[in-house]
Amino acid sequence: MSTPDSSLQTVRISLAERSYDIRIGSGQLSDPLAWQGLPKASAALIVSNETVAPLYLERCRQQLLGHYARVDAVLLRDGEQYKDWDSLNQIFDTLLRTASDRKTVLVALGGGVIGDMTGFAAAVYMRGVPFVQVPTTLLSQVDSSVGGKTAINHPLGKNMLGAFYQPERVIADLDTLDTLPERELSAGLAEVIKYGPIADAEFLAWIEAHIDALRARDKGALAYAVKRSCEIKAWVVGQDEREQGLRAILNFGHTFGHAIETGLGYGNWLHGEAVGCGMVLASDLSVRKGLMPADFLPRMRRVIERAGLPVTAPKLGLQRYLELMRVDKKAEGGEIRFVLIEALGKAGMHGADGALVDAVLQAHCA
Template identity: 75%
Template sequence: MTSASAAPIAAAPVVTVPIALGDRSYDIRIGDGLLDDPASWQGLPRAAVAAIVTNTTVAPLYAQRLAAALAPHYGRVLQIELPDGEAHKDWQTLDQIFSALLAASADRKTVLFALGGGVVGDMTGFAAASYMRGIPFVQVPTTLLAQVDSSVGGKTAINHPLGKNMIGAFYQPLRVLCDLAVLDTLPERELSAGLAEIIKYGPIADADFLGWIEDHLDALLARDRAAMAHAVRRSCEIKAWVVGQDEREGGLRAILNFGHTFGHAIEAGLGYGEWLHGEGVGCGMVMASDLSVRLGLMPPAFLDRMQRLVERARLPVRGPALGAERYLELMRVDKKAEGGEIRFVLIEQLGRAVMRAAPDALVRETLAAHAG
């Protein structure tokens, strides 16, 4: 892969990052004001019905603008408003989407538009994959985390009380539209959560990008538009490169889960909702960095570097006191586990990740150092 440049790239009106998946290929469009740009909606299927799936937080901000943009292209534009939060990423909330579509007599040509963060995007994608065995959908992510990670790559899912994202499907969108302007309304906590997913791309795939993030983190926290444009673009480029080689997570794509095994355990252990996903990932990256050091893959300085960066991003670096056995129990139902053996994404060289098991004794040492 090519490395990141040393300085921010000035935000262009629209930057396109392609996802190469044969007949399922699509573009990620990144720029300012994409919601109101007629070009954003060109080339999409036309239908009698379009449905905007959003939540109670995002709807008052952007649903009306999106509906106005879609109105010239669809006979009816429905709005399906879900409760906000990870705690609602479940069967009951998913069924609200199906019920609204059936009540509106939505057919197989109906297009869904996911307007929101990762929860809305995941549930809309899963609904699209399932309704009438598959209808088209478009991702319109409104959080930084969704723009750089969850909206890209076609992983859709809901949570189960026993594990995060355990029920879902691989189902690609027709397009991803990352309007940088919507990040201006993002709460500070959500901004930091998104930075966690940006940070992960450096250790796993691009050492130069990790250095760039360290140099420009203050600009990202201040929402500097040029810095944000470059961070979103580079993150999407890396994810597109990975997904293009391993769409269904048979091997390489698992590296995108750096920090997620620990992070998902935190989220599930707390019942989904107390910590944001990005907060779990941030803390999980510190834990995974610690484990990388304990296994002799990386020097201790790497852990110090990652912990400083995660702290600077205003993310937690110490997990909740769930107890080591509860952490291990939750991680054994992680999707990367095989035969009950936990497999972690670890760093073996800056810019290169590896997936491997670790002795429970070492995992307990990591948890003792970074949880409770």
């Protein structure tokens, strides 16, 4: 499988009147074409954080000033621990203070936390205003900016308060990955890796062959990884926008991962780190339930470790893990349900008894 260059690639999310394009490539922030055809309005509000704003806010503002008479900005604190009501209210405070109307366009400039909160604010303010995703991390470019899931965290559960609300466009500039810390890049690779076992066995093999190039920020490799990830997510979301069935497969590793994030306290592990480790546990569970051969677990563990991600889970205790996983959005009637791999490129929802989960935790916690 060849690797393309980093010139413009476009992936279409097909959702009838809510359809939109994902533009992927280098130089997109400075390309006027990337900003053409945005919703008509008199004003726009850029939502960013203290880390990203010094790098990209002015470039984004200059592009928007070509379309809107007024462009305001609100800067939030950086980190998963700030994905909460207080930060969300800062967005609402700015919108109300500037007398923003129901056509005001919100622009999410940042990673997954900023994208999720901006999308939720857009869904709620005046019962819905348009918004645009400008993801600046690998994780947000391949996952959270695409598909319309928006949310904030609650102390008892991750992403438990939110809405399905689609953006008008996603502008993924690969050049923003040049300033991404190594740890954040690895966290994004977790969400890239998950697409292989759930939907595309060839993509998993490609990732294994190119993991060193991805960590070295090779633009051609990153361009292909982002595009293929978005294509798979577009295929899934196009069939199941509101996660009534198929879309749940995108949560491979997330049941364990969300429990790790919540149990340790938001921000101690990055989301991608928790998901990467969660995939190791979910892979083991897939093997123990007889769905996958024994060699699947070391294969997954190896590629996740090579991505620079943790493969050993924190020791929270079986009861604490079960308690946290029962709050997971996939749980039904108190039964914990896991996304497990049934064959390379195919995933499904499965239950598992406590003894099996305990065996997995005993094998991978320290």
